[in-house]
Each structure stands twice: as structure tokens, then as C-alpha cells.
Amino acid sequence: MSTRARWGKRATFLVGYTLAFAYVFPFFLVFVNSLKLKYDILANPLAIPLSITWENFQQAYTKMNFFRSLTNSIIITVFSVSLLIIFSSMLAYYLARTKTKLTKYIFLVLVASMIVPFQALMIPFMARFAQFVSWNNRGALIFFYIGFGVALSTFLYHGFISTIPTEIDEAASIDGASDMVAFWKIIFPMMRPITATVAIINALWIWNDFLLPRLVLTNETQTLPLSTYLFYGQYSIEYGQAMAGLVLAVIPIVIFYLVLQKQFISGISQGAVK
């Protein structure tokens, strides 16, 4: 290796690590301060705590109703993502395999709808669905996520199904399988890579979403992002508790990411190519 190339490598190494440090430092800061007493935080937010206290975590845990918020987040994310996978894969299969003018237009409308910002709908949306929301707000939220997520998910599946040869469908129907059986037994298992993409992209969005849950959910059904925000607004002076609350809110998704890291990265890059 030439000297120049070696220096280039060293520079990349240095810049890379400096940046990596900058990217995680805010999280580190939050964690460090969650272990301190209020006085120590205000005195020097950067210092390593001399005496560690877990009191902040205990208080944050009860105040943000951590277990309930976590359960709500999980319920809403799991149901929305599963239903999105079921519905959009079927819809994409229909649109990709039935070539008529109608399916072409439906597909175009779905693609075009992806550009509509939620803000352009939210006002009439809330007026129209107020009753539905007050009847069952978690159910309503899941229903809304299906409506908002179906376009992108169908689009991703559509691209993938187009690469599966139609001979496979024909073979299944010659063997006497109905459309439904052929789809769920043969086509759907073949789409595992894109299903992973759809699951991860939607799960990240729904898990972290704030605006829609803020409009729809109540205190009893609040998700983790909502609980952190309300918590912070109420107890903004109690920095230690706020920091502990943030740590609690971040931990579940970070664990999930570290376990499924490969799937996350390949999922997003698959989604980006379309």
C-alpha cells in the first residue's frame, strides 16, 4: 500500500470514529445524567456521577406508567404491522396479476397518494372520525395505520411480485389449488425478503409515530413516545427523572435493533431501491 493510501485510510478511520462518537454522545449524556441527583446534573452535566442513584428510574417508571405504555406500543405496532402485511400483500398480488385498466388506475392512485402529507388530511380526518375514536381509540389507530401504510407496502410488494414468474401460479391452479391457497401456500412464502422490509419500515414508523397518536389516544392508551413527552412537559425541572424516562423509552427499540441489526439494514436498503 502506498503511503498516500495509508494516510487516507488513517484519516477515514479518524473521521469515522469522531463522527460515531458524536452520533452516540447525546445518548451517553442522557444515560449518565439519569443516574445523578438533580443538584449534580445542574452543577456539571458532563461529569461522571460520583454516587449512582436509581431513584430517578423508579420515579420515571411509575410516572410515565412505563409498563402500560410499553404494552400499548407493542399491541398497536404488532397488530398494525401484521394486518398491513396481510392486506397489502394480497392487494399487491391482485394488482400485479390482474392486468386491467382498473388495476392500473388503482395502482397509480396508491402511488400518487404517497405524496399527500398527513397534515393535509388531519383536520377533516379528526372531525370525521371523532366518534369512531371515542368508541375504541386503539382499534381506530390501528385502522388508520392500515389506511396510511397500505400504499407504500403494496408498492413494495408489487415490485417483488412482478419478479415471480406467473408459471408458478398456473402450476398451482392446475394442481387444483384455489387463488387463496395458491397465494398463502406458495407465493407468500416466496416473498419473505420483502415481507421483512415491509415489517421493519412500518414498525419503525408506527413505533415512533407521535402526531397521529397524540390526536387519537388518551392517557390510558398512550404509547411510549407520548408518555415521554407528557412526562417531560409536566416535570421539566426534574431533569434526572426526565433523563431516566428517556432511557426507558429508548431501551426497547435499541435492544430490538441490536438483535435484528442485519434485517434492519437490509430491510431499509431493499425498500430504498424501489
Place this chain on the structure above:
Amino acid sequence: MKFAGVPLAIFSIVLVVPFVNGVYYTFTDWDGFETTKLVGFSNYAESFQDPTFWSTLRFTALFVVVSLVLVNAVAFGLALIVTSKLKSANFLRTFFFVPNLVGGVVLGVIWQFIFNSAIVALANKYDWELFKQSWLQDTNKAFWALIIVTVWQSSGYMMIVYITGLISIENDVLEASQIDGASPLRTLFTIKIPLMAQAFTIALFLTLRGGFMAYDVNVALTGGGPFRTTELISLHIFQDAFANGNFGTGQSKAVVMFLIVALAALVQVTVSKRYEVQR
């Protein structure tokens, strides 16, 4: 058709109907509950007479342009670092992506602590004039605070889009350029970037859309303050409709927002597509 019925019905109920409804409402005297008569363009006229709407539009435009440029520049740089032949590339990639896992609200709250407390405490201790006052108290500095957090948050995601583009380039093309004696910089600009133009189209589209729709970070970091001077368009519409009860103008502004986003995205995609090389 049995495959398509349910999802299409939900899509129409949740998206199509409110959209059509919303556009119709802007031409009526809708007050959030009922409409009695058509009023033509008066809601739009009223929206554009609102000086805070104009300042929000300017602030949003500036935010979209600056965040678009910086997010993509940083993301592309990160992608180059991660795809270089560094041993620890995967390790670094993990770190760069982490801010993306966490929702905008949590990030906003974290950075509010950094800007309001951590940096101010340090500045007073070591006498850094620039940071003694919290950046969030000043409109111009708060703008840069929003940009910093946005870049920090979204560059990891766009990095993955660029990595996908970079590794899709065939190795023999790169080897050929090396044999021909092209410098790394030359290879980057004349071979890599043109061959991965599609990744730029996608990343630019996503950041453009994300910039216009930014809400979470805005709410949690500045809350629009000081004095509603750092409200991006999403927050402005939210405040107009849900805090002040102006449903007519709120919805007209939302329709204006939709038109701007659609137009900007259309222009961006058309221009970007022109640079894509057919392989």
C-alpha cells in the same frame, strides 16, 4: 377482487375521503362541525393575509433547503466512510444508524436538555460567549439547532440508501478506472456518483418530503418558540386548527402545503431522473 376489497376500502375511508372532504371544506364556511354555505376562495385569501403564515412559509422553505443539502452531504460522507475498506465499517454503521431508531419527540427532548442545560452549563464554566444563552431562545440559533438535530437524526437512514447505491456499482467498472489511472476523487465524481444517481433521487425525495412534514422535532425542541418564530408549516397548521380553532384557514393552509410538497417533489424527481444513467 376478493383480494383487494378490504384494503382498498380502508384506504378510501382513511385517505381518499378525508382528502376530498378537506379540499371541499376550504371553499365553505366549515367550523369543524358543519357547513352552511359556499364561500369561494375567501379562506385562502384570509390565509395569505396572515403574516405569521408567510413567515412560517419562509422559515419552512429555508429549513427544507438547508436540511436537504446538509443531510444528504453528511449521509453521503458517512456512506463513503462505511463502504471504504475499513475493518470497523460495520461497527460504525451501527452507530450512525442509532438516532434513527428513536422517534423525533424523544430526540427533541434529549437535544433540548443539551441546548438548554448541558451546553449552557459548560459555557458558563469555561466562558464560551457563543453558548452562554441557550440557542433555543434565539430565532436564528434555534433554526440551526433544528438543523443540527435533523441532520443527526436522518443522515443515518439516508446513509443506508447511499450505501445501497454505492455497492450496486459493478467492481469491474471500478477496476477499469483504476487501471486507467483515475484518482479516487475522479472515480467518485465521474464514475460512482453518475452510476448511483438513482440513490440520490430517492434520498433527495425522502429528505424533501421529510423536511416539509417535520413536526416531532419541532414540537419537542423549540415548540415553535420564541414567539412562534420557529414554527414549521406542520406545527403552524396544527396550532391554527387545534389550538386556535380556525378550521377553515387551517385546512386551506394544509391544502397549500400539499400543493407545495407535490410541486416540489415533482420538480425534484423530474430533474433527478435526468441524471440517472441507464445500465
